Amino acid sequence: AAGVIQSPRHLIKEKRETATLKCYPIPRHDTVYWYQQGPGQDPQFLISFYEKMQSDKGSIPDRFSAQQFSDYHSELNMSSLELGDSALYFCASSSPRNTEAFFGQGTRLTVV
Amino acid sequence: AQTVTQSQPEMSVQEAETVTLSCTYDTSENNYYLFWYKQPPSRQMILVIRQEAYKQQNATENRFSVNFQKAAKSFSLKISDSQLGDTAMYFCALRGSNYKLTFGKGTLLTVNP
Numbered sequence: 001a002a003g004v005i006q007s008p009r010h011l012i013k014e015k016r017e018t019a020t021l022k023c024y025p026i027p028r029h030d031t032v033y034w035y036q037q038g039p040g041q042d043p044q045f046l047i048s049f050y051e052k053m054q055s056d057k058g059s060i061p062d063r064f065s066a067q068q069f070s071d072y073h074s075e076l077n078m079s080s081l082e083l084g085d086s087a088l089y090f091c092a093s094s095s096p097r098n099t100e101a102f103f104g105q106g107t108r109l110t111v112v
Numbered sequence: 113a114q115t116v117t118q119s120q121p122e123m124s125v126q127e128a129e130t131v132t133l134s135c136t137y138d139t140s141e142n143n144y145y146l147f148w149y150k151q152p153p154s155r156q157m158i159l160v161i162r163q164e165a166y167k168q169q170n171a172t173e174n175r176f177s178v179n180f181q182k183a184a185k186s187f188s189l190k191i192s193d194s195q196l197g198d199t200a201m202y203f204c205a206l207r208g209s210n211y212k213l214t215f216g217k218g219t220l221l222t223v224n225p
Contacts, residue, residue, distance in 0.1 A: 031211060033211075033212060033213070035213075037155075041217075042203060042215040042216060042217050042218050043157070043203070043213075043215050044215075045212045045213065045214070048211065048212055050211075055210075055211070056210050056211070056212050058212065088155055090157060092157075092213075094211065099145050099162055099164065099207075100145070100147060100159055100162055100207075101207075101211075101213060102159075103149075103156070103157035103158075105154075105155075105156055106155055106156070106157075108155075
């Protein structure tokens with residue numbers, strides 16, 4: 001079965017650079033969630049989209065923005081990167097029929 | 113606001129034995145879902161088991177079962193016949209009407225041979 005695809009899997013950026021993370025949800029899933037997991041931490045909710053509209057917002061810095069496109073894929077744009085942005089970024093998707101969200105394998109972002 | 117508390121940062125168990133991971137939560141909603149996710153060293157988030165709050169019957173998935181005590185807002189995970197591959201970080205999570213997940217801090221489970 002198709003799963004949530006995230007790209008890239010690994011990304012190394014320098015401070016003050018910009019990064020774009022992509023998420024391709026499971027086909028027919030209309031909701032996408034983004035989570036940030038720092039080293040040794042639990043995942044923290046950043047933002048979610050339902051039918052291409054932002055549905056909820058968590059602890060997402062103003063330097064970050066995200067959107068969901070017409071094909072339901074989503075992109076997380078991160079600007080003016082800081083060392084503290086180094087983390088594992090998960091995307092998850094779900095549909096109204098699902099009780100759970102299905103997670104991608106994550107993008108490991110390292111800011112140096 | 114929703115909160116999830118896992119009071120056991122680390123646990124260990126011998127292979128083939130049984131272990132129980134604790135989780136308590138707080139929410140003002142009546143309709144919600146509870147989950148246990150497993151995160152092995154690969155860092156993949158893998159769903160272990162789910163429980164709908166409106167169901168009184170405890171969920172079971174093979175060697176994994178939960179003890180859901182709604183009044184006490186408790187949701188523990190029991191792993192029977194522990195296997196080496198069960199070694200991972202286990203996160204308890206709560207999903208409310210807004211669909212986002214709130215995670216606990218996690219319990220690192222080590223299964224010893």
